[in-house]
Amino acid sequence: MSDHDPTTPLVEVRGLxxxxxxxDVLRGVDLSAGEGTATVLLGPSGSGKTTVLRSLNVLETPDAGRVRIADAEVDFDAPARDRGARRREVAALRSRSGMVFQSHHLFPHKTVLGNLLEGPVQVQGRSVDEATADARRLLEQVGLGGREDAYPAQLSGGQQQRVGIARALALQPQVVLLDEPTSALDPELVSEVLAVIRDLAATGWTMLIVTHEVRFARDVADQVLFLDEGVIAERGGAEVLTDPQHERTKQFLRRVLDLS
Structure with missing residues (x-):
């Protein structure tokens, strides 16, 4: 998926x-993620999880800190040489990631295929034939082969979210950012979306995932970051979810897992 040096983290955030x-929503967040790994961000509402994710894509502009994805970096502590230079830095950083939102944000007037072609053709300038072949492959991957001509209103919420995932992948990003991708779904539709994300993790996509689905996180996470009041209070592997060391993490997990 990239020519990035595997000895260096693909994603690096310092002092965000x-x-x-x-x-203060973020109070000096540091994190890194290796290529081909799944990082799960957990924490109570208002802890800063989504703001971290949106800062990686510069949907929110950090007040301070440094963000790097592969060879694209923006240092928000340093003044840009000029406005155009900063715009180019931000555009380069954004082009390294694909974002999956809580709600699908599909274009209602475009077909499923049209939604997948918009970014690659209109933004990246790829040929329609190449982008179409890639889109059809991705729709098969998320279990929606044959639905290219459907409109979003003809799909269930789970199917729309799977289209949203395929649309993010169609940009050929180096990192996929998923912001609570199941939170807007009816409970019976959650599992189909989580199954797709599990498959992406198994095939080596680099992902940062904000979720409250703790059991799912236990299955896919190479790294778990627990955020509380704008800082990372605990970090580690999946053992953070089964044997947390920080009392605040224990309280949170007891609450979301309905444990006494």
């Missing part, structure tokens, strides 16, 4: 800070 209306 962000405040909204004077309230």
């Amino acid at each position: 800070r962000k405040a909204f209306s004077g309230t």
